[in-house]
Amino acid sequence: MTKITEKIKAVEGKFVSFEFFPPKTDAGFKNLLARLNRMKELNPLFITVTWGAGGSTNEKSLELASICQKNLGITTVLHLTCTNTNKEIIDNALRLAKKFGIRNILALRGDPPRSEEYWTPNCDFQSSIDLIKYIRGEYDDYFCIGVAGYPEGHVDGSDTSNQNPKNDIPFLVEKIKAGGDFIITQLFYDVDKFLYYNDLLQQQPELKDVLLIPGLMPINTFNTFHKVSKLSHASIPDSIMAKMETFKSNDDDVKAYGIEVLNNIINVIHEKAPNVKGIHFYTINLERVVASIIESSPILSNQPVFESDNEDVEVESHQFTRRKSSVEGSERPIVSNSPKALIDISKGKGLLGKDANWDDFPNGRFGDSNSPAYGEIDGYGPSLKLDSPEKAIEFWGEPNSTLELAQVFINYLSDRIPQLPWVDTPLSIETTIIQEQLFELNLRGWFSTASQPATNACPSNDNVFGWGPSNGIVYQKAFIELFVPKKDWDNKIKPSLKYEFDNKIMTYFIGDKNGYIGSNLDENHSKTAVTWGVFPSKEVLQPTLIDLDSFKAWNEEAFLLWLEWARCYKKASKSYTFLNFIYDNYYLVSLIHHDFTQEEAMWESLLNVE
DSSP states (O other): OOOHHHHHHTOOSOEEEEEEOOOSSHHHHHHHHHHHHHHGGGOOSEEEEOOOGGGTTHHHHHHHHHIIIIISOOOEEEEEEOTTOOHHHHHHHHHHHHHTTOOEEEEEOOOOOSSGGGOOTTOOOSSHHHHHHHHHHHHTTSSEEEEEEOTTOOOOSSOOTTOOHHHHHHHHHHHHHHTOOEEEEEEOSOHHHHHHHHHHHHTSTTTTTSEEEEEEOOOOOHHHHHHHHHHHTOOOOHHHHHHHHTTTTOHHHHHHHHHHHHHHHHHHHHHHOTTOOEEEEEOTTOOHHHHHHHHHOTTTTTOOOOOOOOOOOOOOOOSOOSSOSSOOOOSSOOOTTOHHHHHHHHHTOHHHHTTSSTTOSOOGGGSOTTSTTOSOSSOSOOOOOOSOHHHHHHHHOOOOSHHHHHHHHHHHHTTSSSOBTTBOSOOOGGGGGGHHHHHHHHHTTOEEEEEEOOEEEEETTOTTTOOSSTTOEEEEOEEEEEEEEHHHIIIIIHHHTHHHHHTTSEEEEEEOTTOOEEESSOGGGOOEEEEEEEOTTSOOEEEEEEOHHHHHHHHHHHHHHHHHHHTTSOTTSHHHHHHHHHHHHEEEEEEEEOOTTOTTHHHHHHHTOO
């Protein structure tokens, strides 16, 4: 049970460390344990485990952290966010962390509530400084405490005009004076801005000797790369973005170039920032690209070997009941600290590597629900992905009727606004093919959050439907996800589509705010690929999947986003009341039409419902 500052002081050469988040599904959690066993062979000095906003993932985070520390013997850093979090949650987390032998905490502020009326009761923390002081007051120096650094400046709210790392220095000094021991930075892609930030810290007497660990996020897909940079306010050099745009629909090329980009950043840091002793990777629970970066880096590939941090710690039975908190017999032997293991994982070959790339092409909530990386890219829980209530009102107005709400969805489908609470990515060009049908469905009060048209054997370089390597053929089934009034589903949609549902021409999942889930599919045969491609010298790729487990996980989050949206308005206001009415009285419905040769069939069936 070692403090990471002590481990780092003893390091010769560069170390690596990894961040993980608790997976959304039980299958994803189980598969993450196998992945952690493999990634342990990449020899991280430590790992960090994220903590959801307001403590929303606290049980899963503590469970994952305890397994990593106790069972896997990996030095583990538990994230803690404190604003809008009950003091009891923080006390419980610190108590259990000590019980599990965790001696390292990353103390973060987290997102503040939208206004005073939404503050969580018994919340004594306004900032990470308050949390650091509290930990020191309760536990003295038992915990080694890390803090966040922002190479491009912290952004609070939607105003980026004052984003400047110089403005953050006084607050960073206060965090260190309060008891912070090391700094992990927000992710960045512009290495010059990190070097400038490092120089700023070196000029401050209180900061120049503090361990600074740069945080980098590997590039797995263009969409993830673009979304991450937007959410973190990380600038992308024009040269990188221009090159990435030329092959953004080919995930293989994106990955290969992303490895090159990150290795260039690592090389520059090594050359120009000798005080930096390691690199922290935001893995988003994926392994192959991380392994490829390490394996191809002359700086990282010859890391020192670190001993296990698995001292005997007496851990009593605790409250986690969703699954056994143990790593039960790995199916494959692990060859400790083998250079070949690193190569196998990075190449997707050999004993370890063949399991390293099955979810190599994540697709957010439409990816494989068995993947540890399934779902949102950050693992921090439901969020509007906006900086302020004012921005929400700017985008979505103050709807208080079905027609006004329908107009919000139509504005998104018309490219008049950039996002909805359930989707924060630009519209795909293929949506224009079904745009008129989507307009009509939304005007009925059936609010669409995701959809795609069908296509049959389209060339992979097609300007509308194309994706993946050249000389391939791609297919997709029509699907749509809607919020519909419960009475409309029960009295109109389900009776009208009885033939399609009974014969599995169309399949559905429905859910509500209480966690009720319904379907016309058997639970054990619910997985459907709605997008797939056939390419030379490759297995069939299925990047877009819909199944029962993924729908269950998304259903819970999707309804919570209605509440997040409602909290942008004053309590008891018309908009607040109306959005809560939708939350209470609607189903989330996911529909798939399985005859992809009949491109209009889905839309004709839905629009014929009376």
